[in-house]
Ligand SMILES: Cc1ncc(C[n+]2csc(CCOP(=O)(O)OP(=O)(O)O)c2C)c(N)n1
């Protein structure tokens with residue numbers, strides 16, 4: 001499995017041949033529409049999956065196989081639903097936090113300029129980015145991924161979304177903590193939890209107070225109908241998704257991280 005490195009190798013080969021630059025420039029050209037745009041896209045994506053780069057190319061483009069996570073909400077299934085439901089031109093936004101692994105690793109971005117995310121890793125970016133994206137592209141679905149901590153940084157922008165009646169969809173991943181920081185605490189100082197728990201508002205009630213739609217998702221099967229309603233809505237929708245605190249990463253539970261760190265200390 002070459003994974004990301006194989007993909008990068010493929011891109012480097014192309015870059016060496018001067019083709020990445022040409023294709024990227026073609027995509028940046030506003031006149032690059034229709035067949036011209038498709039050709040440029042095919043150069044980049046097709047080459048990434050070309051046989052010489054098979055080490056990573058083709059496998060990189062495959063969805064990551066899902067592994068069940070703790071709790072009644074199975075994010076791998078929800079991400080599969082989003083991949084199947086959202087059109088290629090949907091815009092997905094996020095801030096920073098462990099929740100963002102879901103959209104960064106389990107969503108397939110199929111066209112350029114379909115992701116808005118901070119390279120600086122700043123929390124709170126997703127919601128204002130979604131507002132801006134929907135204003136600019138009213139015909140494209142816009143979905144914001146936000147952790148509970150992340151949402152609390154800029155959640156008041158829901159007022160802006162309501163003021164301009166922007167039917168964005170905000171997924172708030174409620175695990176009751178600054179999960180990323182808790183993960184590092186458990187890795188470096190197992191059992192010494194400090195200032196990472198969050199007492200959250202009722203996000204659904206908060207959304208409704210703003211004039212947005214709000215629904216709580218506590219089971220995987222609640223998601224698809226709520227998301228379908230959100231896609232049809234004439235105003236913002238906030239879906240508060242209850243995440244088991246144990247489900248700290250797509251692959252490792254909080255207890256596993258703690259146990260591994262304790263075992264390392266005991267060595
Ligand atoms: C503005 C800002 N403050 C602090 C941080 C440091 N930081 C990175 S992730 C994180 C916690 C994120 O919590 P949450 O949004 O609830 O996501 P989770 O990790 O729980 O999924 C913090 C405090 C940051 N990246 N940006």
Ligand SMILES: [Mg+2]
Nearest residue numbers: 147148177179
């Ligand atoms: Mg959180």
